[in-house]
Amino acid sequence: MTEAGKRPSFRPGNWPGWLAVGLIGLVGRLPRRLALVLSRPLAGLIHFGMKRRRGIAERNIRRCYPDWSPAQRETLVRENFRALARAVFEIAWSWTWSDRRFAGLGRVEGGGAVATILEQGRGVLMVTAHLSCLEIGGRLLARELPAAGIYRPLRSEVLEWFQNRSRLAYGKAMISKRSMRDAIRYLRRGGLVWYAPDQDFGPEQSVFAPFFGIPTATLVATHRLARLTGCAVVPMFPAYDERSRTYTVRILPELDGFADQSPEAALGRLNAIMEAHVRTVPEQYWWIHRRFKSRPAGEAPFYE
Structure with missing residues (x-):
């Protein structure tokens, strides 16, 4: 398990x-309405400045939505x-706002079934x-259920300390992806992660399963955790609604028999569920990730 630990030096x-920590604190103090207004020029700035990431997003969207017109795909890139x-502002709200202030941001649907399993x-x-x-979804979830999270360690010891300190203020525990044995123990004890x-962490840790019709390196850790611990596997997706300016975390039913399937079948099933959600809010997916970096043997590179 990860603890926030001692505050790093200066x-x-x-x-x-x-x-960066100071800026996060400053952003968290802004009125939310002003923050949402400021997010628009910031979007233009990062769209212009993150040329490489923009190219990755364009490539991903072009392959995942081949039937869309170039204008439709460009609109999606800008909305993304x-x-x-x-x-940027959502992270600041999640890490700095009080429970009282945060409470009005959204709701969780479907948590009752998970509470019963626990x-x-x-x-x-x-x-x-x-x-x-x-x-935002992680903190909303933690308001309803005793949730722990698996995270990827950061390069900055200051940001990692601040991230874990902030998340542990509302979450049960934080587990580094480098310490999956901790996740196994936590799940075996009846915890929620x-x-x-x-x-895409490479083919050595993955199997290829379809995602938007593309063979995609999909981590086997999900299937392995289910098989080793007997835990329930439950999809959960947060989404932002532009009209109401609120968030909803939707918890889907348990994936029955997940651990009993082959890794390819189980993870293909999970990818299909993820794809179905992404199609409802495509602008909110992290298209800037090189999700299709690893390719099956003999297939040409996905990214030029």
């Missing part, structure tokens, strides 16, 4: 991290960068996707 190498800009002493692996409002496995 040595020169940590100054960029401390500057708007969501990514808003995520009451029976069985662990729950809640799987989600890399969506722009994932940080949420996990976003939709990243």
Whole structure:
């Protein structure tokens, strides 16, 4: 398990991290209405400045939506960068707001079934996707259920300390993806862990399963955790609604028999569920990730 630990020093190498922490605190103090207004010019700035990431998003969207017109795909790219800009503020709200202030941001649907599973002493692996409002979703979930999270360690010791300190203020525990034995123990003890496995860490840790009709390296860790712990595997997806300016975390039914299927079948099933959600809010997916980097043997590189 990860603890926030001792506050890092102010040595020169940590100054960029401390500057980022200060900016997060400043952003968190802004009125939300003003923050949403500021997210629009920020979106234009990062769309212009993140040329490489923009190219990745364009490539992903072109392959995942081949029937769309170029104008439709370009609109989605710009909407995606708007969501990514808003995520900067969403992270600040999640890490700095009080429970009272945060309470009005959204709701959780479907938590009752998960609570019942936990009451029976069985662990729950809640799987989600890399969506722009994932940080908001994690905190909303923790308001309803005793949730722990699996995270990827950060390069900055200051930002990692601040991230874990902030998340542990409302979450049960944080588990590094480098310490999956901790996740196994936690699930075996009947805990709830949420996990976003939709990243490409190479074919050695993955099987290829369809995602938007493309063979996609899909981490086997999800299937392995279910098989080793007997936990329930439950999809969970947060989404932002532009009209109401609120968030909804939708918890789907348990994936019965997930651990009994082959990794290819189980993960193909999970990818199909993720794809179905992404299609409802495509602008909120992290298209800037090189999701299709690993390719089956003999297939041409996906990214030029």
